Amino acid sequence: MAEWIEPLIKIALVVGASQAAVAYLVLVERKAAAYLQDRFGPNRVGPWGLLQPLADGLKFILKEEIIPDGADRILFLVAPLSILASATFVFATIPFGYVVPWPGSEPIALTIAPNIDIGVLFVFAVGSLGVYGVILGGWASNNKYSLLGGLRSSAQLVSYEIPLGLSVIGVLLFSGSLKMETIMTAQAASGWWWVAIQPLGFVVFMVSGCAEAARLPFDLPECEQELVGGYHTEYTGMKFGMFAFAEYLHMITVAFLAVILFFGGWHFWGLAPYTEANEVGFIGAVVRVVVLNVKVLLMIFFFMWIRWSWPRFRYDQLMDLAWKTMIPLGLVNLVICAFCQEFLAQDDYVTRAVLGWLAVAGCFAWAAASVSSKPVRTVAVRPS
């Protein structure tokens, strides 16, 4: 019996928390956007607009659900279902903290499935199921905008999956496990966050993570000015809400991954340090949960910041960035990490960091050289 109850409680917590988090992060994003653009943002529904998410949700539910006449009815409904279910399912192996000791029973791992050793691989596998929802939705709508949007975004998601996977291999080499708890402990034990050692890998991860979540500089799937709404042009009410919801969940997932893989997870010097036996008592465990989640919130704010500061790419630029820049950079990072792991001492993190930052400097030099060797475009000025 007990082996059913514990995961069920965790699942209820994760599902509830993720729904509330998405609802309120939308409000936070709108407030942040307003702040960046010198506006007020939502402030009519409740104090400081705090009831806005509730109003939005009600409106989603009360709107008419339209299935266009030419659409494939079943696939049209399967698309939002699969995209939302897979976006939620990803959280099965993501830890929200470290092990919490509990009086009178076994310590509780803050992961839904703590015994699964393939954490990172599982997240990538399930997260990329979202592509099916996108292409199904685009095809089933029987709308040219939808089809174009679906094709574009499936090509984008598929392309950025490769640099995403490549950038993670460096982390795996240094941590020696796919399990996220072990990856966090490895960083805490070494006292180095992997972002300081593999800056190149982090940049590749961040750019492709942003593209996987279809956040603004990469929101080609739904660029309003070109494709009306992309693959969800024909979706109304809650079905559209499910797409938007899943997209937000993807962003939260990428933020969690970035913090866990590159920013040390629960580790923070002085506040939540590494101890040899890794037993920190109840208070220490709570501090670790807080540290991890504050880092994740900061990462999410960083995503919002990018979104409201950057113009959108053109489609060919987007594909060039994936195949001609990010994949070569990911390969360079992989080779450097493999070299370090093979030929340097296990605890020689300084040399690894030096090599990692030298690689970044080399990339900058290469970029500068390739830009300056291109002919300068001149714009003819019409005489006035």
Place this chain on the structure above:
Amino acid sequence: MPGLPILLFAAVAFVVALSILVIAQVVGPKRRTEVKMMPYESGMDPVHSARQRFNISFYLLAIEFLVFDVELLFLYPWAVAAHDRGAFGPDHAVFYAVCGFLSILVLGFVYTWRKGVFKWT
């Protein structure tokens, strides 16, 4: 049973998504009109079905993705195992083998690049 939480969570995620879909279908109003049921194409009446042939580039890209994804699947177990230095013995044979594997892959990558698979004009 270590897989139980995963199975439970898969079921819950599916049921939650399904119930959201069903509730919205039941609660919302249903007033069909002919124009409302038409695909929205910026106010023009749609011409032909939308399911037509599309650019071959997408297909080539999908194949290229397949190659790289399988390659990543080979590299993951190696990366986890290579963390432990003693796993493959003192001579760096496996390291050089992986280098060879990567260089074959890069060769193919350069070939497709020169062939213009990644061109979007």
